[in-house]
Amino acid sequence: MELNLDMIDIIQAKFVEFLFDYGPKIIGSLITFFIGKYIINVLMKGLSNLFLKYDIDASLASFLTSLFRALLYIVLFITIATQLGMELTSFIAILGAAGLAVGLALQGSLSNFAGGVLILIFKPFKVGDTIEAQGTLGAVEVIDILYTKVRNFDNRVVTIPNGALANNSIINLSQKPTRRVEMAVGVAYGTDLKKTRKVIMDVLKKDERIHADPEPVMKFIGFGDSSLDLTVRCWTDAGDLWPVYWDNMEALKEAFEANDIEIPFPQRDVNHYYPEGKPGEPSEERKD
Template sequence: MEISPEMTDTLIQKAIELAYEVVPRIIYALVFYFVGKFIVKRVLKSFNKILAKRDSNPSLNIFLSGLAKVLLIACLFLGVLAILGIPVSSFMAVLGAAGLAIGLALQGSLSNFAGGVLILLFKPFKVNDVVTAQGHTGTVKRIDILYTHINTFDNKEIIIPNGNLANSDVVNMSTQPTRRADLTVGVAYGTNIKKAREIILGIFEKDERVHKDPQPVVFLNNFGDSSLDLVIRAWTNAETLWPVYFDTMEAINTEFENNNIEIPFPQRVVHQVKEEA
């Protein structure tokens, strides 16, 4: 098939018209891209400085910085496509479908991700807090975007998915400056409860770690099978709770021995009945 001079002129004319239409768009898109890239870098730099000044978790800073970067680059990319004349709505529809498919495939991980974001934003606990969660008690050592790492008191590392933490009860034992030590001690039936109470309160009176307001209290709580059960409550600083607890238990045992107050143990009375011949 031979190309006539008229057809050649037409093709050249259309090519020129297309060039007049496309080349400016390409130039504008390149200018928009490089200027936008410079602006994105400056914005991210300023944003990271603001995050560094905040008293927040490093994992949260990394996540927020990464999220801001993705959003800004996505906006820049969509702007370039719009300048080039590419339908952005179709591109967004493809991205939405792809995001839905990925979300269905990664439901568990996305749940942990969302839980990590909530924990890092609302801070129900932070690093070095002592917490009880998912049946484990220990010190929070690291909070990642997907998992929280807890060291138990016997030095085992527990890794808990953030999705579970965000949707369950967490007991934080480090938020309050003071805590109450609750002890239960049994004494034998026939013991003078008033004397036992005075001995226990005398132990607290000598311990400077125990707060005088609220005052320590000792109550008769229960008539047990083998003992009269005393409930003992005393307030102290959070960091001295367990030393006060263990020292008080030992001191009570010593003082009860010195004052002949019996701490009973479970026992049974057996009556033997002899049948007549």
């Protein structure tokens, strides 16, 4: 029992000694952390306002903001470690060794960082563009140091590694100001194609969103199972692509009906053979 009391006294003494030796450092480090975090947030807000003031590209602004935030937190971490009594040279050596180990373990992340740099340099897309990549179609919301966030049209956000984007094909649907609208149309066999062309062109001319140059065209492209297949092509502003498509597909249907142009549907000719004789007639066996 006496031994236990001695051990407790020793532990208490060590604990008190620890508090006197490291307590102020720990409290100071916590104060440094919260003050540093506050300063970083203020600097990030000021940096964002600076980017807005000088109209810096949104993609570049997002990337640099993420990078500077990471660097500032690394500086804060080194400051706290030094404040706790760790020698700077020793800490840098440990940090370098840890960085090498982490770098080997996180090769994919380094690839994503390099991919982000390449995206900012060559600009295959920017924030706000609509792209199709890695099986995803949507608008680019954020380009971070490692990942790009794309919002689908059903409002889901897909996070794509920058390395995958930098090393694979990307379709940018927003890079050009105009887009071609292509509508597939079918009319029944026997339809007068010249009349059909005139009806289609009259419909397209009524839509002011459709460009006159290049002018709209209608081409016969093949013989379908139940229809003469046509393609109708016209050009419009990129933002009007789908409204022009939807509105004119409906307008073409109404124009076809008004001009007695038949819209086909699948049909099959069925021939019924009666080897045993037609219904109501005696078969050969019965005649015998």
